[in-house]
Amino acid sequence: MLNVSIVSYLNTAPFMFGLNNSRLIKEGLITLSRDIPSICAQKLINGKVDLGLVPVAILPSLPSYEIIGSTCIGAVGEVDSVVLLSDVPLSEIDTIVLDSESRTSVNLCRLLARDYWQINPNYIQASSKTLENVRGRTAGVLIGDRVFDHARRFKYVFDLSEQWQKWTGLPFVFAVWATSKSLNVIEVKRFESALQDGLHNIEFAIEEAKKTYPAHYPIENYLRNRISYKLDMDKRKGLETFLTKLSTLSHEVF
Numbered sequence: 617m618l619n620v621s622i623v624s625y626l627n628t629a630p631f632m633f634g635l636n637n638s639r640l641i642k643e644g645l646i647t648l649s650r651d652i653p654s655i656c657a658q659k660l661i662n663g664k665v666d667l668g669l670v671p672v673a674i675l676p677s678l679p680s681y682e683i684i685g686s687t688c689i690g691a692v693g694e695v696d697s698v699v700l701l702s703d704v705p706l707s708e709i710d711t712i713v714l715d716s717e718s719r720t721s722v723n724l725c726r727l728l729a730r731d732y733w734q735i736n737p738n739y740i741q742a743s744s745k746t747l748e749n750v751r752g753r754t755a756g757v758l759i760g761d762r763v764f765d766h767a768r769r770f771k772y773v774f775d776l777s778e779q780w781q782k783w784t785g786l787p788f789v790f791a792v793w794a795t796s797k798s799l800n801v802i803e804v805k806r807f808e809s810a811l812q813d814g815l816h817n818i819e820f821a822i823e824e825a826k827k828t829y830p831a832h833y834p835i836e837n838y839l840r841n842r843i844s845y846k847l848d849m850d851k852r853k854g855l856e857t858f859l860t861k862l863s864t865l866s867h868e869v870f
Contacts, residue, residue, distance in 0.1 A: 617644070617645060617646060617647065618640075618645070618646040618647070618666050618667055618799070618803055618807065619646070619647050619649075619664070619665045619666045619667070620646050620647065620648050620649070620665060620666065620667045620668065620807075621648075621649050621650075621651050621655070621656040621659045621660065621664075621665045621667075621668040621669065621670075622635075622648060622649070622650055622651070622656070622668075622669045623650070623651065623652070623653050623656055623669050623689065623791060624650035624651055624652060625697070625760045625761050626697075626760075626761050626825060626829055626833065626835065626838065626839070627689055627697065627838070627839070627843045628669065628689070629821045629822070629824065629825040629835075629839060630811075630814040630815050630817075630818050630821040630839065630845065631669070631687070631811050631814050631815075632650075632814070632821070633814040633817060633818075633820060633821035633824055634810045634811050634812065634813040634814020634815070634817070634821075635648060635810050635811070635814065637810075637813070637814075638806075638809075638810035638813065639806070640806060640807065640810055645803070645806070646807070649665070652717045652718075652760075653670070653671045653717055653718035653719075653720070653759075653760075653791060654671070654716065654717050654718060654719065656668045656669055656670050656671070656791075657670045657671055657674040657719070660674070660678070660794065660795070660796060661674065661677065661678065661796075663796070663797075666795060666797050666799060667684060667793060667794070667795045667799065667807070668793070668794060668795075669689065669791050669792070669793055670791055670792065670793075670794050671718045671719055671720035671721075671790065671791055672720050672789055672790065672791060672792055672855055672858065672859070673718075673719040673720040673723050673862060674719060674720075675792075675794065675859065676859060676862070676863065678794075678796050679796065680796055681794050681795065681796050682794065682795055682796075683792045683793065683794050683847075684792075684793040684794060684795055684799070684804055684807075684808070685793050685804070685807070685808040685811065685847070686808070686846065686847050686848075687793065687808070687811050687812070687815070687845050687846065687847055688789050688790075688791060688792045688793070688845065688846075688847040688851060689789070689790045689791040689792075689843060689845070690787055690788060690789040690790060690843070690844045690845070690846075690847070690851045690854075691777040691787060691788055691790070691842060691843060691844050692781065692787040692844050692850075693777065693778050693781050693787075694775045694777060694778045694842060695775060695776070695777035695778070695788070695790075695842050695843065696763065696764075696775065696834070696838060696842045697759060697760055697761070697763045697764070697838070697842070698721045698724075698757075698759045698760075698763070698775070698776045698777055698790065699757070699758055699759075699763055699767060699773050699774060699775055699776060700712070700725055700755055700756070700757055700772075700773075700774040700776060701747075701750055701755060701756050701757075701758055701766070701767060701769075701770040701772070701773055701774075702750070702755035702756075702770060702771070702772040702773075702774070703750075703751060703752060703753075703755075703770060703771050703772070704752070704753055704755075704771075704772065705772060706733050706735055706772075706774070707735065708753055709735060709737050709753055709754075709755045710737055710738065710753045710754070711737055711738045711739070711740060711753065711754040711755070712725065712729070712737045712738070712739055712740070712754070712755050712756065712757065713739075713740045713742050713749045713750060713754060713755070713756035713757065714739055714740065714741055714742050714756075714757050715742050715756070715757045715758055715759050716741065716742040717759055717760060718759050718760075718790070720790055720791070721757055721759045721776060721790070722757050723862055723865060724776050724780060724788070724858070725757045725776055726739070726865060727858075727861050727862070727865065728776065728779050728780065728783065730865075731783075731861070732779065732782075732783040733779075737755075740754075742756070742757075747766055750770070755772075757776075761829070761833070764830075764832065764833045764834070765830075776788075777790075780854075780858075784854070784857055786850065786853055786854035786857055787844065787850055787851050787854045788851075788854055788858065789847070789851050789852075789854055789855040789858070792847065792855070793811075815845055818839060818840065821839065822835055822836050822839055822840075825839070
């Protein structure tokens, strides 16, 4: 049996549809927990799961790991759900509040600030009330479904994936399926097949999502045109580039 942790955001709807309609779930061949990205990461690090859809920034902290399959949570240009929110232009930002739910996104913001935007803000670790601190010259990184609820309140919304592509010319990979264990090859193939079935039936995943997510969420455009699920060569190059740049930061923010 595989113990699996998957991100609990809208962007995993096709994966969830494939898994929920597979033999893996119906026959109890996997246990599946839905978690925020930072918890997915911690469960994999602590060995509490066999396989996790984890933020890519944790990969260097693992003693060893293997990226499983050919799917990911990525984007080619705009992603809409990983943003820097601000009342002022980039040049006027003096503090950035960092979302606590994913270390990949906050470190992406730190790299963009240092090497692309060329600003040197102070950083504050987010609490559960991140948005209450975002005002004036204090900006904030926000990720996931909450962006659809709150981004319209701010004058400036900087899409971090779009900014990455402008900087590097590459797509960005936010999360991959990874393990630090030796897994059964047949189980892994069945798991990957279920994920692919979900992607091949994305129209049904979209209809399922519409039943549970708020009406103002741009579900179809987001899942079809913003999230890019194939871990192809360009995304692998983008991932490698990010991990190389990540190693140049003085310290990671978790």
